Amino acid sequence: MARDFDIGVQTVVYRDFSLAALLAELETTGVTEIELWGHHLSPEHDDATVAVALDVLDDAGASVCGYGVVDLEDTGEARDHFEFADRLGAEYVTVNYPPAADAITEELVDLAEEFALDVGIHNYSSVHHDDLSQVFSTIDDVRSVLDRYDHDRLGLCLDTGHFLVEDVVPEDVVREFGDRINSCHLKDTSEAEIEDVPGAGQLDVPTFVDLLDDHTGLDAPLVIEYELPQDRATDALDEAVGTLRDAIDD
Helix, strand or coil: CCCCCEEEHHHHCCCCCCCHHHHHHHHCCCCCCEEEECCCCCCCHHHHHHHHHHHHHHHHHHHEEEEEEEECCCCCCHHHHHHHHHHHCCEEEEEEECCCHHHHHHHHHHHHHHCCCEEEEECCCCCCCCCHCEEEECHHHHHHHHCCCCCCEEEEEHHHHHHHHHHCCCHHHHHHHHHHHHEEEECCCCCCCCCCCCCCCCCCHHHHHHHHHCCCCCCCCCEEEECHHHHHHHHHHHHHHHHHHHHCCC
């Protein structure tokens, strides 16, 4: 049996729902950990809106484990998001930016220290990005930054689905980066859906979870993420939670 990982959800799963509505959907799933997407709540919302949202989260018994994914194009853009994640009580921020942008990496390391927040570099694929030079899409992209910036708060948010789209085996990523993996988005790719629930396609969920247990010290929840038709969002989440729980308990 793998250690008892918590299970969470990225709120982009409920992209067409309000924060209150998605929390109501989660009531029957047993999921209380969320990685909060900025569409649902961000530094751009006014203080009154944020205060109400924090009360809604508290009333629902939901915990914000992380915040993101934050898209960065230049320095000076990240601070507001770190301040906001700190206000939410998050443990980490997931980020997307060009791998060659060393100035952004250096700023992220400084902010991670200042706010005591982990930074998870999120990998992407051709599903959402035409120019892969602007995102982390390969093991080499990730290695090039993590080798040069060996900081205990800078690591990888391993998105299994995006790596699979780019023919990168998620299990190989776990073996390669080990303890530098500080957060995880579990999704799959299948003949039916380019973004599918974990276990519906190529991802060997039990093997992947066992490798996380063996090779990482991951404390963050295993966050389920996909972009499926909204009328399927909760049924798909129930399926994914069941698959993950079986893998953890096996």
